[in-house]
Amino acid sequence: MRRLRDIDGNSTHRRHARFHMARCRRGGAIHSTLRNEMVPLFNQLKALERDREDASDLAVDALAEVYGAEDVLENCVRDLDAAAAAVDRQNPSLTVQRTIFPSGYGADIKRDGNAQLNALTPLRVRAQPxxxxxxxxxxxxTAIDAAEAAFKAALAARVTADGEAARTFAEELEGRRAVRQQLDSAYGRLRDHYKARPALAERYFLKAGTSRAKKVGSKPVAPSPETTPGREQGAGCEAPQTEAASLSEEASARQVVAAASSEGAAASDGKSARGRLARATRGVTEVASAT
Structure with missing residues (x-):
């Protein structure tokens, strides 16, 4: 039996619980009891998972509302900067824009969350006169005040949504623990039930691995002998004999040439020696041409 851990996901817990429930359909009274004990825990885990998913979705919605409310607030600050610039165009000596935004309006809107709210207090003090x-x-x-209130409400809603998501996730973890505890209890009771053969209890629990069929590899096939281009099979055995005979005749002719040369050098009659040498040379040429 594979013992599940805290880090195993919800789908793994449900899969093992479902397998155990299905296997316990057949059997005696103890199997029926174990199945009845697992069914409510399995259904509870499914319900807790749905609750956690719904809470997570609501947390995402709350985060989007925070971003939207913050955008509205930043646009209101930009509108205040534009209104101050309009006053300066009418009366440049007032320097309203520089007074309200000494470092530009970007310094007041670059913050996020509660830091953005804290930046509004000194801004309001500078603009109120x-x-x-x-x-x-x-x-x-006035628009900044309304946007600030909406932004505060969005931040509070996000905190609530995040807390709800954390709570439902903790409940889901508790549901997983209950499933693991029931599987361990069922395993021990089934081993006690099969006292003579406790290994039979393994069949009621999903194992960690799955068997795979081995791939049957094909044996390599030896390539068929290739036929020499331009020749038929079986005729190639005659070619080496013909070539060997030609080489033998050429070697004999060369020996004749060498003997004639030696004889021509030793004989006093140069004409006869040169004649024999010429005839031998023609013989070698004919043999080479025939080959």
């Missing part, structure tokens, strides 16, 4: 005389700045501050 100009809101009385300039309606555009007052309207921008």
């Amino acid at each position: 100009f809101a009385v005389a300039h309606p555009g700045i007052a309207a921008a501050l």
Whole structure:
């Protein structure tokens, strides 16, 4: 029996539990009891998995709402910068934009989460003196207040959703532990049931590995002998004999030439020696041409 671990996934736990339940359909009273004990744990684990998935989906939705609310808040800060620039165009001596945003509006919107909310307090303090005389700045501050409230609500909803996702995941882990505990208990009781042959208990639990059929390799086939191009099979045995005979005749002719040369050098009559040498040379040429 393969003993499951905490790190094994939910699908692995359900697969082992399902196999055990199916195998216990056949058997005696103990098998029926073990199946009845596993069925509610299996169904509970499936329900806990669905709850965890739903909670995770809601957490993703909450995160998207946070990003959306933060975008709205940043756009309101940009609108305040535009309103301050409009006032400066009417009266450059006021330097409203530089007063409200001494480092530019980017320094006030680059933060995330609660840090973004903390940056709004000094921004509101710097802009409030100009809101009385300039309606555009007052309207921008009102929009910032509304966006800030929505952003706070989105952050709180995200915290709640993340907490719910963590809770359902912890419950799912507890459901896995219950399945593992039931499998271990069933394994021990089945081994006690099969006292003479305790190994029979293994058949009611899913094993770790699966058997695979061995691949049957094909034996290499020896290539058939190739036929010499331009010749028929069986005729090639005559070619070596013919070539050997030609080489023998050529060697004999060369010996005749050598003997004639020696004789021509020793004889006093040069004409007769040269004649024999010429005849021998013609013989060698004819043999070579025939070969």
